[in-house]
Amino acid sequence: MRLSLGFNMFTKSLISSPPPYFSLFFSSKSPSIFFFSPSSSSSSFYRPNMFASIRSSSSTSTEQLSSSPPLTPPPSGEVHVIVGPMFAGKTTTLLRRIQSERLKGRNVALIKSNKDTRYEHNSVVTHDGDKYPCWPLQNLSSFRQEFGPSAYDELEVIGIDEAQFFEDLYDFCQRAADHDGKTVIVAGLDGDYLRRSFGSVLDIVPLADSVTKLTARCDVCGKRANFTLRKTEETEKELIGGAEVYMPVCRQHYVSGQAVIEAARMVLQHKVQRG
Numbered sequence: 001m002r003l004s005l006g007f008n009m010f011t012k013s014l015i016s017s018p019p020p021y022f023s024l025f026f027s028s029k030s031p032s033i034f035f036f037s038p039s040s041s042s043s044s045f046y047r048p049n050m051f052a053s054i055r056s057s058s059s060t061s062t063e064q065l066s067s068s069p070p071l072t073p074p075p076s077g078e079v080h081v082i083v084g085p086m087f088a089g090k091t092t093t094l095l096r097r098i099q100s101e102r103l104k105g106r107n108v109a110l111i112k113s114n115k116d117t118r119y120e121h122n123s124v125v126t127h128d129g130d131k132y133p134c135w136p137l138q139n140l141s142s143f144r145q146e147f148g149p150s151a152y153d154e155l156e157v158i159g160i161d162e163a164q165f166f167e168d169l170y171d172f173c174q175r176a177a178d179h180d181g182k183t184v185i186v187a188g189l190d191g192d193y194l195r196r197s198f199g200s201v202l203d204i205v206p207l208a209d210s211v212t213k214l215t216a217r218c219d220v221c222g223k224r225a226n227f228t229l230r231k232t233e234e235t236e237k238e239l240i241g242g243a244e245v246y247m248p249v250c251r252q253h254y255v256s257g258q259a260v261i262e263a264a265r266m267v268l269q270h271k272v273q274r275g
Contacts, residue, residue, distance in 0.1 A: 077180065079209055081208045081210070082212045083211065085189070085228040090189075091124060093214065098110055107155050108157040109159070110133065110159040111143060111159065112136055113166060115165050121136055127242070134161070140169065143158075158176060160186045163187060164198040165238070170200050189228070195227055218250040220249060228246050228248060229254055231244075
């Protein structure tokens with residue numbers, strides 16, 4: 001009973017003397033709080049100083065942003081990959097693209113692995129005898145220092161031949177293209193004589209703007225050749241050589257050729273064991 005009576009008295013007091021209401025108005029000049037009471041004809045505006053300080057701080061921040069220099073986007077480079085079996089024309093294609101970029105007036109440089117000692121030490125040479133001066137390196141991470149930091153900064157196009165021999169190929173291509181704005185053209189074997197991934201060449205495919213898969217001609221039948229057959233008995237993965245060691249073959253003659261080579265190897269091993 002007492003609870004009900006108290007509630008009724010509270011309700012009557014609200015009706016007889018309602019509390020003031022307020023509204024918050026914003027304008028471009030000044031935010032204001034407008035108070036009014038239903039039981040009174042008077043009303044008032046209130047402009048707290050805090051709004052002025054917020055407005056002043058906001059204006060200052062806007063001016064600072066507008067006066068700050070615009071952010072410079074990172075340079076945009078490219079990665080182009082040329083793969084295929086031996087004697088497919090990978091180096092020839094690479095040299096053509098390097099020559100084309102040079103004729104456009106761009107600064108170019110060519111790198112090869114110092115493991116490739118088949119021809120000239122300081123030149124990339126095709127099987128047809130075409131050549132171009134290069135930097136023979138053990139690893140790509142040393143190129144910037146070897147070439148000279150200032151000269152490297154001016155460089156626009158970098159060609160890499162025999163890329164399968166560089167263990168740091170991925171890191172170099174990523175940094176050169178993503179951070180240094182270089183166009184990197186890579187040529188190398190995508191598979192070894194066992195048709196397994198060779199080096200890091202396939203690892204950079206996700207980085208590439210383009211991938212060109214070249215083919216050769218099968219030395220046995222003349223059909224399109226996608227594979228490299230090793231004609232000798234050596235089994236190490238890296239064996240530098242030319243036509244005296246390798247031949248391009250189609251799928252049919254790769255399979256049959258591997259069978260013949262394996263049979264010959266077993267015969268030789270048997271002879272050695274018999275003494």
